[in-house]
Amino acid sequence: MPIISAFEKELAIFSDRLKLSENIVIIHHYNPDGDAVGSSLGLYNALKQTGKKVTVISPTIFPDNLKWLPGAKDMRVLGKKTQSDETIFDGADMIICVDLNARKRVGNVQPQFEKATAYKALLDHHPFVEKFTDIAIADTQYSSACELVFEFIENTFLNQYFNMDVVTCLYTGILTDTGSFEYNSSNPNLFRVVGKIMEYGIEKNKIYNRLFNAWSENRIRFMGYVTYNRMVVMQEYKTAYIYITAKDRHQFHEQFGDTENFVNIPMQIDGIVFTAIFIERDNFIKASFRSKGTFDVNSFSSKYFNGGGHVNASGGESYDSLETVCKKFEELVKGEYAEELKNYIY
DSSP: OGGGGGHHHHHHHHHHHHHHHHHHEOOOSSSOOOOHHHHHHHHHHHGGGOOEEEEESSSSSSGGGGGTSTGGGGGGGGTTGGGGGGGTTOOOOOEEEOOOOGGGGGGGHHHOOOOOOOOEEEOOOSSSSOOSSSEEETTTSSHHHHHHHHHHHHHHGGGGGGGGHHHHHHHHHHHHHHHTTTSSSSOHHHHHHHHHHHHHOHOOOOHHHHHHSOOOHHHHHHHHHHHSSSSSEEETTEEEEEEEHHHHHHHOOOTTTTHHHHHHGGGGSTOEEEEEEEOHHHHHHEEEESSSSSSOOOHHHHHHHOOOOOEEEEEEEEESOOOHHHHHHHHHTTTTTTTHHHHHOO
16 A cells, blocks of 8 residues: 555645646755655656646756756756845745755755745655645655655646656656665565556666766766775774865865765675765765664764754764864764664674
């Protein structure tokens, strides 16, 4: 049975409101990943067939390896100047948020979002969803927002609009948010959805190559450099982390998305169950965490790094120096989490 069946009332209200809406804006979180872009464009490609006006807003730029997705060229991608545009949501009678669990995740357009009088709806799969929309369908059983959007389309008047463009976008987000089915992928419902997607004849090998085998030479050299020079392994605690300085990023001409999945590199070391990456950005440190089994990086990141996400994949940030952040992380691993990690069996 589809997970969305538990949201019968919300689904009916959401669908009815969507039918009545003629000017729809879809928005995802800032610094979007494959799931954010894929779920937005999957829904966009279905809705645009209805004749309604549909706009996808990306609060910030998105990775180059997603620019081939159907509809990507139609997205309104905001920059430093356009983020202050007071008219972003003007005329919209419905705003659909996908793949975000708090209003702050829309980034610098939060003031305009909060002022907008349009009916607001949410489709999300993160824990601890903040109430910031008129209606929400959110469940952590979903591997990704794309899996949820598939079921939303499947169980509403939009089900007649499934096509290759729609399912290609949704499969992309599922693939990226599960790490090619490595994590967040234990619920049988996911494979029911993927099976339905496969019926459309998607070119899954081509999609995989576009996502994971189409990087620049600089990115590959960058990955090798940080693996050799910036990886710290704490075998006793089954933990490893990578740190990247601003100088490193400039040296390898980093493009947006280049460090995607670097956090997973140390996870390939035998015995490692907890990994992190700390990247020195212009005015803060970006953090990402991964784990195996039941070690909860969502609670870890929310408690110590102003972040959150999922049990096995989470993100956060800090306004301390890179050196301070790395020291803090090591102290936590060797202190509060020492016994849990040393005795952790996976």
